[in-house]
Amino acid sequence: MSIQDELRNHLHYLFPDAKDNGAKTEVMINCPLCKREGHEDHGHHMYISLGYKGAPQYNCFKDSTHKGLLTKEALSSLVDNPVLVNDDLMDKLKSNSKREYNRVRYTIRNNGKYNFKVSPYIRKEDELKRQYICKRLGLDLSFDELLKDKIVFSLTNLIKYNYINQITRNEYIINCLDKYFVGFLTNNNSSIIFRNITNGDIKLPESISDRYVKYKLFNNNPFFGYYIIPSLCNLYDMIQIHLAEGTFDILSVFYNLRNANRKNNVYISIGGNTYEKVIEYCICELGIVNAEFHIYIDNDIKKYVLPNIQRTFKNLEISIWVHVNTFTGEKDFGVDKNHIREYVYKLV
Ligand SMILES: [Zn+2]
DSSP states (O other): OOHHHHHHHHHHHHSTTOEEOTTSSEEEEOOHHHHHTTOOOOSOOEEEEOSSSSSOEEEESSOTTSEEEOOHHHHHHHSSOGGGSOHHHHHHHHHHTHHHHHHHTTTOOOTTOOOOOOOOOOOTTHHHHHHHHHHHHTSOOOHHHHHHTTEESOHHHHHHHTTOOOOSSOHHHHHHHHHHEEEEEOTTSSEEEEEEOSOSOSOOOGGGOSSEEEEESSTTOSOOOOEEEOOBOOTTSOEEEEEESSHHHHHHIIIIISTTOOBSEEEEEOTTSOHHHHHHIIIIISOOOSEEEEEEOOTTOOTTHHHHHHHHHTTSSOEEEEEEEOSTTOOSSOSOGGGOOEEEEEOO
């Protein structure tokens, strides 16, 4: 019996209602993770590949966060009774594709990740927010497109849509954020980065008087997350990672410079964090080891920033490129295409 047959049998044993796909290369089960999160799956949305091509993986078509390499640990977390998992079989699979399993060490941690989504319901007044974004980027983007980027038009809609039963600011603040700000849901869906879209002509409470305001969806979440434009990556291919300071910088890089390419490219707004911290996050937490980094700096960054990055990463086998907007009068990339003249050089 091949190891794939053994795994297939074992999965049928662990999940009695499992089905095979036509080619018998995958086993489909009702997603246990969806069930755990309160949306019971009756349509066998989780596909487990048996490892005919690369290492076995599990992948839920209802929720793209329910996926990963099928390690012993991962399989144990999918079943109600982990004792039933055949450790010998899982170890055998592991030694069969060592290279892929070795990398998974870096991706196990999934702390602080929530299942929230942006609300697809658009109100009449959201048109102003759409126009604000489009004007800054010099583009005409539809609501559908902007929802793909996890842009939040209404905080109250998002809270309702996800059945979140608590708020972490008072109602008056929530209403202000709802009216005068446009939001960006972070990659672990734990917080929203809000940008004030008024021209300072509306007097707002002190606690939200900054241009950017963070809103945590739960009070006790350990990590805010970063604003990352959703894209699709194959961890085993080279991935280009683009880093810029603000949310509009990274949106402009994505649309105006990289042709909205969502394949094997990652776009991150670093917010108030350092480039070092975010690069480390990509390698250690996101598990991206085969990467090339592109930093889109603000022209007024402190003198020590780039030499520090150079020193930190010089011994790693990664390359880091610096992009500068040399268009006269512009200081960063958060502008339309006609105001960008991109100059690139290799830092590491
Ligand atoms: Zn699922």
